[in-house]
Amino acid sequence: MTPDDLYKKSIDMILENQHPSGGYVASPTFPTYNYCWFRDGAYIAHAMDLAGELESADQFHDWAANNILRRQEQLDQVCCLVDEGREIPEELHLHTRYTLDGNEGNMEWENFQLDGLGTWLWSLGEHLKCREIPLPADRVKLSDAMADKVSRWKKAAALVISYLKRIWALPCYDLWEENRNGIHIYTLSSIYGGLKSGGQFLEVSTGEVCEKIKDRILKRGVVEGHLSKFEGSSLVDGSLIGVSIPYGVFELDEPLMRATAVKIEEDLLRAGGVHRYRGDTYYGGGIWILLRGWLALYQLEMGDRNAAEEALLWMCGQADSEGHLPEQVSDDLLDSEMLQGWIDKWGDSASPLLWSHAVYIWLYNKLKFN
16 A cells, blocks of 8 residues: 555545544544544544545534533532642543543543643644634634534633643643653643643633743753653653644754654664653553654654655555554564553454554645645
8 A cells, every 4th residue: 555545545544433423433443442532533633634624623623522511510610629729539530531422431441631631722723723713713704603613612622721720730641541640741741732722712821821831841851851751750752742743842943852852763763663662561562653653743844854754654564454554563562471461351452543544644744745
């Protein structure tokens, strides 16, 4: 399958796996991932924007906003508890993923993750740009249907901003659903990016909180000149590219960001792909498709087009005969003894993973059309 063919296949696959509610299933063939995550969905919606499938992205943002609005009382309760200085029961926090029809689901999951909400706010802001809806949206004439959508998006975004402004510094699971008691640099960055974007959308002040987040990252999230996986850790994580792309906490060429990218390449770039972090044991700690694409986006923006093109070809080469990109491949396992245990528990690693296809679309689009 050529890169062009996989690009078209990726778009079709995402559209085919979007529920009528607007939610994107994380993986249609991996039962454990038969949910829609705010994080995965937001990145997938951004890929659909880049591919020109704006109605698909509309529908996802409807799904996200509807699930937030139906839990307004829950979010208001959390905000009140914070304002009163009281402890927040974990079950009150907004979940990181729901069933495609918006329910909680019956599978136990590490649901207290804040990065997905920040990513949704960022993705929504990018979607409005693709829709050519200037900010603030109430200063332009919209069709009745679009005005109704924007109104619901604004109400949901306001709830999320209020929530995140209060609890951004709480320990929570990271984007990999691990390390419950950590303060994760990627998570802080996603909140920063989301609050910055959401503040523009709603014309509300988020700058002070964003500065506090950036200051915390600089004071507690840097080790030996590079960003760390979480506060108190010396590890680097492949997701830390997100600090710059897309969240913009630091510019691409800032020394701290350059050093972080170099550390990711040195520690995690193996056999063509990128590991999540040293010591990863999930499905043996393989190399992740989406992380290679993410690093390539940074390399491309820094002027290394050859590296980005090589990454695209490598990603394309990981697709099976049906054009499915997996979550990870086992060409370079960090802990091979852990692979079989996960297979026994959940079956083979997820394939296709729509997030992998979304990053492929993102990278392909940047290489071909920008």
